[in-house]
Amino acid sequence: MKFTKMHGCGNDYVYINGFIENVSDPESLAIKMSDRHFGVGSDGIVLILPSDTSDFRMRMFNADGSEAEMCGNAIRCVGKYVYDNKMTESKVITVETLAGMKKLELTVEKDRVTYAKVDMGEPILAPGKIPVVSTLEPVIGELVVVDHQAYALTCVSMGNPHAVAFVDEITDSHVHELGPKLEVHEKFPQKINVEFARIKDEDNIEMRVWERGSGETLACGTGACATLVAAVLNGKTNRKAAVDLIGGQLIIEWDEATNHVFMSGPAVTVFEGVW
Numbered sequence: 001m002k003f004t005k006m007h008g009c010g011n012d013y014v015y016i017n018g019f020i021e022n023v024s025d026p027e028s029l030a031i032k033m034s035d036r037h038f039g040v041g042s043d044g045i046v047l048i049l050p051s052d053t054s055d056f057r058m059r060m061f062n063a064d065g066s067e068a069e070m071c072g073n074a075i076r077c078v079g080k081y082v083y084d085n086k087m088t089e090s091k092v093i094t095v096e097t098l099a100g101m102k103k104l105e106l107t108v109e110k111d112r113v114t115y116a117k118v119d120m121g122e123p124i125l126a127p128g129k130i131p132v133v134s135t136l137e138p139v140i141g142e143l144v145v146v147d148h149q150a151y152a153l154t155c156v157s158m159g160n161p162h163a164v165a166f167v168d169e170i171t172d173s174h175v176h177e178l179g180p181k182l183e184v185h186e187k188f189p190q191k192i193n194v195e196f197a198r199i200k201d202e203d204n205i206e207m208r209v210w211e212r213g214s215g216e217t218l219a220c221g222t223g224a225c226a227t228l229v230a231a232v233l234n235g236k237t238n239r240k241a242a243v244d245l246i247g248g249q250l251i252i253e254w255d256e257a258t259n260h261v262f263m264s265g266p267a268v269t270v271f272e273g274v275w
C-alpha cells in the first residue's frame with residue numbers, strides 16, 4: 001500500500017489515497033503505522049476519499065486508533081495532496097469531514113501547494129455540544145479539579161473538543177502530567193484536547209497541546225483555533241492573532257461578521273513509501 005508522510009507545523013500524519021487503496025481496518029492500521037519505533041512514525045493516519053457532497057472527504061485517526069471529527073493541520077495537507085497529485089486543478093476545494101464541509105484556498109508555488117487557508121466554520125460554545133459537563137455558556141473559566149488543585153479552563157469545540165488553560169509560563173509538567181489527566185477527566189464525556197496558552201501580546205499567543213488520542217504533538221490546528229476563540233472570549237487578544245507552536249506558526253482569525261474561524265498555515269510533504 002502506497003502512503004505519503006506529510007506534516008503541518010510538525011503535526012505529522014501518514015496519508016493514504018483511498019481512491020486507489022482499500023483500508024479495511026483504519027483503527028488498527030493507525031496504531032501500527034503511527035508507532036515511531038516499529039511503524040512509519042506519526043501522530044496518526046489520514047484517509048483521502050471520494051465524497052458525495054464535497055470535492056473530497058477525509059477521515060482522520062489518532063495514534064491510538066480513535067477517529068477524530070476534524071484535524072486542522074491534516075486538512076491543509078489533504079489540500080496539498082490532492083492538488084500536487086493532480087486529483088484537482090482547482091485552488092479552491094471543499095473537503096467533507098465528520099465536523100462538516102470545510103473550504104480551502106490553496107497557495108501554489110512552482111506547481112506545488114505550500115500554504116492553505118481554511119474556513120473552519122463557527123466555533124461551538126454550548127457545553128452539551130462541546131461536550132463538557134458545565135452550567136456555564138460559554139464555558140469560560142470552568143474549574144476542573146486535578147490532584148486537589150483547580151484549573152480554570154475555557155472550552156470550545158471546533159468540531160472536536162478543546163479545553164484551553166491560560167498560564168504565565170508553559171511547562172513540561174503542564175503538558176505531560178496535567179494534559180493526560182485532563183484528557184480523560186469525567187467532565188469531558190468524549191475526552192478532550194488540552195491546550196496550554198501564554199499570551200505574548202494581543203496579537204501573539206504561544207501554545208502547546210496534549211492531544212486526545214495522540215499525546216503531545218508539535219502543533220494542533222483545531223487547537224490553535226480553539227485557543228484564539230478562548231483568548232477573545234477572555235478579552236486577552238484581538239480577533240486575529242499568530243499562534244506559535246513548537247513546530248511552526250498558524251495565523252488564526254475569528255471573523256466577527258460571519259462568526260467563522262479562519263486558519264492559515266503551511267503544508268509539507270516529507271516522503272513517500274510503501275507499507
Ligand SMILES: N[C@@H](CCC[C@H](N)C(=O)O)C(=O)O
Pocket residue numbers: 011062067068069070071072073074160161193211212213214217219220221222223
Ligand atoms: N492535530 C489535529 C487534531 C487531531 C485530532 C485530535 N487529537 C482529536 O482527537 O480531536 C489538528 O491539527 O487539529
